[in-house]
Amino acid sequence: MSEASAPHAADRRELTAAQRNAVAELLRVSPVADELGRRFVRAGHELHLVGGSVRDALLGRLGDDLDFCTDAHPDETLRVLKGWAESIWETGREFGTIGAQRDGLRLEITTFRAESYDQVSRNPVVVYGTSLDEDLKRRDFTINAMAVSLPEHRFTDPHGGLDDISARMIRTPSTPGESFGDDPLRMLRAARFAAQLRFAVHPDVHRAMSEMSADLDRITAERIRDEFTKLLCGADPITGLRLLVDTGLAERFLPELTGLKLEIDEHAQHKDVYEHTLTVVENAVSYEEEGCDFILRMAALMHDVGKPATKAAAPDGRVSFHHHEVVGARLTKARMKAMRYPKEVIAKVTALVALHLRFYGYGRGEWTDSAVRRYVADAGDLLPRLHKLTRSDCTTRNRRKAAQLAADYDALEDRIARIAAEEDLARVRPDLDGNAIMELLGVPPGPVVGRAWKHLKEQRLEHGPLDRDAAEVELLRWARAEGLVE
Structure with a gap:
């Protein structure tokens, strides 16, 4: 991609880094991508690297999954791939997509789309398009509406996606109202991309998300679950979660999160439970050793959802939330079941919510070796995550108190290690x-x-x-x- 590809000459210096990223990433995959492009051209068709693949190339984070679009229909794509691809799959055929693998790269080739949506379910109805411009116009955000034509590497950016990558901004190719009216799930995708890419949402997009949040009710629980999982596993889930609450989207599928805003946390009077929860999620992310641990993050997000239902004020004005971990575990199970998470995932998150408060009181010196054994036995293989969740739950600004809690938990982990050395705690x-x-x-x-x-x-x-x-x-x-x- 040359500097002449930039949409505005004034942006050239700012966009040079993005262009360098793209060139480096495209050179890495070009032996396969260009060879495939030449096969399509010889067959009389177009082929374009498109969408998230172009965006990620510009950001210097292109992986081994490549997305292409073409004017070829699925049967024609299969003929081009036959004898060249190492493997082929047709699981996305009903959406015009054929998958293939070559030299360690996973390729998805989709026929141009002029997508329309079922007006009841808002699920996409596949209508084949006839041009690249038509295909790009129907895409969700400008940063996903760019293409690199193969094999010549011609860059197409009709909606200013390159500018928006430079500005780290999420906008829609058409008006936000039109885009979200086509598919309300795009509102949740905007929050997801904000979390994944650390981008800001354009004010017009934010406004439309707020005004149209109720339209999310038309989307299936499974589609919402998948987008939310990606959001929570983003590099900056806090930004995404705040967007969900601020725009009212959380109220449509995760009202427990919004409900935390009104509750005062008894461990940290300076912040409400909502802010405390976001801090716990942020802490949990910092304890991850490799990649996203969705179970830990979800447990951190849900650990205090039982507080609104258990809030009680004593005569002296002190607020308590007795047994909120029990109520929270029940609410977590019900919410995750409604979102169609697998049973084994629900069971693990629910168990962590139920156990997250067990540690408090250890520092008073009341735990016997028997109590330690029960703690380990009840946690089972969730013990490493429980360690991280419990430490993440310490958000007090009181340095002395924070240091004491950390020292107490260090002592508990040391004690578990000592008993484990003497007994087989892994199999009680x-x-x-x-x-x-x-x-x-x-x-x-x-x-x-x-x-x-x-x-x-x-x-x-x-x-x-x-x-x-x-x-x-x-x-x-x-x-x-x-x-x-x-």
Whole structure:
């Protein structure tokens, strides 16, 4: 891409970095992209690198997934790819998309679209277009409405996307009202791109998001879930979350987040629970070791949603939220179920919300080794995330208090490590298995074995490991008390 590709000469110096990024990224993928472009040209068709791929190339972050558009219809695209692609898939065929793989790159080639939308569900109805300009005009934002034609690398930017990348701004090719009227999910996508790219939303876009937020109700829960997940996993989820609340979009699918704005946090009187929650999410992001941990971020976001329902004021004016973690876990489960998250994801996030307050009180010196074992056993494989969530929940500005909480949790982790070195905390199980229980008591499989197993597990948690002889003595003592043996 040359400097002459820039839409305005005055912008050349500002856009040089973006252009350098694009050239470097395109050179990396051009052996495959240009070869594919030549195959389409020989077959009498156009091929253009388009949308997010061009945007990411300009930002210097192009990955191994490339998006193309073409005037070729799916059957024609398949003929071009046959014998060249290492693998081909047609899962997106109904939307005009054919997928392929070549030299480690995943390619998606989509026929030009002149998309229209079902006026009830707002799901896209595929109508093939006839030109690149028509295809770019229907796209959601200007930063996604640019193309590089192949193999000649001609740059097309009819809506000023390059300017908006330079300004780090999210705008729509048509008016925001027209764009969001076509597909209300684009409002959520605007917040998602703000979170992913750290871009600002243009005031006109922000205004339309606020005025049209109720239109999001026409979108399926699954589509909303997928966009929200990407938002929460963005580089700056706080910006995206604030947009959702400020525009009223959160009220349409995650009202618990908006509801936190009115609640005062008893641990940090200087900020409301909403601000505290955003800080906890930000803290949780800082504890991630590699990539996005959605379960940790979602637990951080939902950890205090039980506070509005449990708020109580004492005669002295102090505010409390007793058992908000229990209520919050229930609300989290219901909300994530409504958003169609998988059961295993819901279970993990809900468990973290339920456990996030367990640590408070440890610093008073009341925890026995038994309490530590139960903490580890209840957390299970979520323990590393629980450590991070609990530390993230400390948002007090009181340095002495913050230091004390950090020291207390350091002490708890050290204590867990010490006990783990002496016992198998990763597998807190009874000292006798089901077969040993049945043999010793002379009983068949059934409820008695389950009750005995549960009793031995409680003994294991309370007292630590027992040797075989001691475990058998305890089992027989329990069985006699239950009238199972003489």
